[in-house]
Amino acid sequence: MFTRVITALIAVAVFIPLIWIGSWPLVIGMAVLAVIGLSEFLHMKKIKLISFPSVFSLTSVFIMVLSVYFPLLSAVDVFSRIIVLTMVLLFLYSLAFLKIKTKDIAEIILMMIYIGIGFYALVALRVTNFSLLALILLVIWATDSGAYLIGRKIGKTKLAPMISPNKTVEGALGGTVLASVLAFIYLLYFPQSQSLFSTFFLMVVISVTGQIGDLLESKLKREYDTKDSGNILPGHGGILDRFDSLLLVLNVLFILGVV
Incomplete structure (x- = not known):
């Protein structure tokens, strides 16, 4: 630890x-x-x-x-x-x-x-858009932290046991709720568009998308029978392990034309 x-x-x-x-x-x-x-x-x-x-x-x-x-x-x-x-x-x-x-x-x-x-x-x-990037990073990190902490405390229902046995539905929901609260507070001080609701909704989607990206990385490692993608980050694994959530989010934003 x-x-x-x-x-x-x-x-x-x-x-x-x-x-x-x-x-x-x-x-x-x-x-x-x-x-x-x-x-x-x-x-x-x-x-x-x-x-x-x-x-x-x-x-x-x-x-x-x-x-x-x-x-x-x-x-x-x-x-x-x-x-x-x-x-x-x-x-x-x-x-x-x-x-x-x-x-x-x-x-x-x-x-x-x-x-x-x-x-x-x-x-x-x-x-x-530096401000939007900062918000997205906040949402991703808050989702990961919230899912980990809340999942450990009250997580019981397995989210995807065949892919990632430790992830729970309670953790996933908790991560998204925490990220949503922080995103809403951020948007009150740093609005990204004329519609606070539309940006807030996008952040909720990003929180969920990030967790799907995490599952995709877990599936990839299972297919190749490896625990971590690498060992460049002791205790965390490799770059693909640490950027799993963010990579899918950024690809989706690229598709949507946000970047």
């Missing part, structure tokens, strides 16, 4: 200043996290990091995050070209190295897109 708390404090001490500073330090930092996150997935798949599929996909996800500051191309232009290029080159590579299967290529590209867009969206949101 002590290790977990110390790691969390160090992570917050690094992450919060990066968010506050923004600009290139944040872009580089999030691009590095995207690379680490994808490398964790490649490790789960037992694909060597010193190999063409790994090196090329890691380079691609790095560029996807950096594209937020590309002046001549839109993100969609960059993403689409990187995705197609990665797909074609990995298919060609698989012809020479039969050990790489078509499903491996599909899974690599899927996670590259998911992680790349997630961290890109975080940086893009920081550029366009």
Whole structure:
């Protein structure tokens, strides 16, 4: 428990200043996290990091995050070209190295897109609306903390026992209630639009979406029979473990055109 708390404090001490500073330090930092996150997935798949599929996909996800500051191309232009290029080159590579299967290529590209867009969206949101990003982070962290604490105290009804046995319905509801209360107070002082209700409703949706993202990460780890995605954060696991809720939320915001 002590290790977990110390790691969390160090992570917050690094992450919060990066968010506050923004600009290139944040872009580089999030691009590095995207690379680490994808490398964790490649490790789960037992694909060597010193190999063409790994090196090329890691380079691609790095560029996807950096594209937020590309002046001549839109993100969609960059993403689409990187995705197609990665797909074609990995298919060609698989012809020479039969050990790489078509499903491996599909899974690599899927996670590259998911992680790349997630961290890109975080940086893009920081550029366009720092206040909204702060609110989203507050909602995600409050949901996680509330679900953990309330689930431990009164949780009895299993939420998804086949995916994550420790999560409970009571914890999930408690996390969303706590996040909703804090979001409402935040919006009273820092309104994001003319309609407080619409933004508040979006935050409730984000709280629920974040918990679904947590379940998705748990499902991924079960499929690959691993406890944590990595060990870069002692007591917490890997980058995918810590950003599981936020990654799905950011992908959804990207789809909605918020970023």
